[in-house]
Amino acid sequence: MNASFRPALPLLDNDVLKTFVAIADTGNFSTAAEAVLRTPSAVSMQIKKLEEQLRVTLFLRDARSVSLTPHGEMLLSYARRMIALSNEAVSRFIMPELSGVVRLGAADDIAERLLPGILKNFGSKFPGIMVDVTVDMSLKLRRRMEEQRLDLALVNFSNHSTTLPGEIVYQDRLVWAGARCGTAHLRDPLPISIWEEGCIWRQAAVNALERMKRPYRISYLSANTMAQRAAVLSDLAIAPFPRSYITEDMAVLGVKEGLPDLMTFDVRLLCAPSLSVPAKAVADSIRDAYAEREKAAA
Incomplete structure (x- = not known):
């Protein structure tokens, strides 16, 4: 048959x-x-x-x-x-014996946009490792690193910082973000939504407006990127955001709209002096994720 x-x-x-x-x-x-x-x-x-x-x-x-x-x-x-x-x-x-806890800090914008994908991919490869994530301002995360309360941290640095610890994993530009077809940037004084004291983006935005002598008022203040985004999308204010954070429902505002240019900045990976093997695996996963992001953007 x-x-x-x-x-x-x-x-x-x-x-x-x-x-x-x-x-x-x-x-x-x-x-x-x-x-x-x-x-x-x-x-x-x-x-x-x-x-x-x-x-x-x-x-x-x-x-x-x-x-x-x-x-x-x-x-x-x-x-x-x-x-x-x-x-x-x-x-x-592949490294079946890896287990333990890794203490990772991340700035708020990184935690919202990029960390979920990084952790999901990492967790599927190394299910035995638990990543304990702390979300805070970059300045406070640096202090936690100095106090040895974190193993790794992803933080934002201005390019002209006098002290530049860590490894650059990504570079971006700060831009003014407004709602698409919005009118917040036409108001006088200019309503802005910014972060708490100590944030490098806040300082860059305020300094640039004051150099231009553009009247402004802080209409929204929050340490949470999602709250900043809500204020922008509601057309209640504009905010300084990373260029990579701009989505289709936002518009990049600049000199044409009477706004000053803002700075470029680095995303840096800070590592404790002596990393465990699980922490090294997390660090490598972060580097790989940002390398893939650069490749996709090219």
Whole structure:
């Protein structure tokens, strides 16, 4: 009896499945692209290839978001299980003995935008390591490092700081952010939303406005980046934000709008003098994440 001929089934790529899961979780191609450290066009190509491979449509797309089709919902369950099984298998061979607690500090904006993706990727590789995260202002995190209360810290430094400890993992520019099509920047005095005393972004923004002799008032004060963002999106104020933090619902404001240029700054990784092996693994994961981010932006 002859066996019927069946062509070999295609193998699913775990990297593509990770992108698929990220889109399903965020409901947005651009947000997912940031989470997996790829460009939006690369993410679109990955999903197109996956849909061609499976011969089904996985997402329903509209102008603002995407949602799963019934085929997409079916694949999502398989994708999560396949990724988890792959991570479990690899972790059995790559540094399986790593365990312990790593104390990591991060500035608020970094903790909101980048840390979730970094920790998620790290946790899947090293499930035995617990990362204890402290979110605070860069100045206070530096003090915690000096007091040996943290193993690692991701902090913001102005490029012209006189003392520059740590390793540069990313460089960015501070810009004025307003609501897209907003009018807050036209008001007099200018309403600004800034952080507490000690923040380098606050000092840079205030100094630049005072040099220009532009009247301003502090209309919102918070140490939380999400609160700053809410004030901007509500068109109640403008705020100094990293260029990389600007999203489609914001506008970058500058000289044309009568506002001064702001500074460039470094994101630096501070490490304790003697790092444990788990802490070194976390540090390497942070470096890799920022390297991938630079590559995706190039």
